[in-house]
Amino acid sequence: MDSDITFCANHPDRETGLSCNRCGKSICASCAVHTPTGYRCKECIKEQRQVFNTARVTDYVLAFVISTALSYIGSIFVSMIGFFLLLLSPFVGIIIAEAVRKITGKRKSPGLNKAVVIGVVVGGLPRILPGLLSVFFGGGLGGLIGILWPSLFVLIAASTAYTRFSGINIR
Ligand SMILES: [Zn+2]
Ligand SMILES: [Zn+2]
Secondary structure (H helix, E strand, C coil): CCCCCEECCCCCCCEECCECCCCCCECCCCCEEEECCEEEEHHHHHHHHHHHCCCCHHHHHHHHHHHHHHHHHHHHHHCCCHHHHHHHHHHHHHHHHHHHHHHHCCCCCHHHHHHHHHHHHHHHHHHHHHHHHHHHCCCCCHHHHHHHHHHHHHHHHHHHHHHHHHHHHCC
C-alpha cells in the first residue's frame, strides 16, 4: 500500500494529490480553486475575499449610478456617429471604469464589477428598448436596425469597462 495516498478533507472517499497552499489541507479537484499562486481550498478563498471586500454600500450605488449616467450619455453620442462607435465604445468603457475607480478609491470588491456592468446595460437601455418594443409589437424588423448600434455600444462598453475595472480591482 502506498502510504502517500491522501484523501480530500471534504470528501473522505476521494483520493487526491492536491493540497491547499495556504492551510495545507488536502483537497480534491472539485474542492480546489486554481489561483495565480496555486491551489487553494474554498474556505481560504472565502477568507481572502472578505479581506479584499472593503467596498461600502455607497460604493455599489455610486458605481451603478456613474456607469448608468455615463453609459446613457455615451449611447446618445455614439448613436450619432454610426459605424465609428465601434472605435469609440471601448473608450467610453474605459472612461466609465476610470470614473468609478476615482470615486470608490482604493476600496475593492468583486461586486463592484457587476455594478459597473449592470449600470452600463441600464444606461444603454433607453436607446434599445423603444426599438425592441416596436419589433415585438408589429413594427417589423426595421426596428432591429435601430437597436443594432446602441446594443453593440452596450456590449463593447460593458465588456471594456469590466475588463478595465477588474484589471484595476483584482490583483
Ligand atoms: Zn486552505
Ligand atoms: Zn473534495
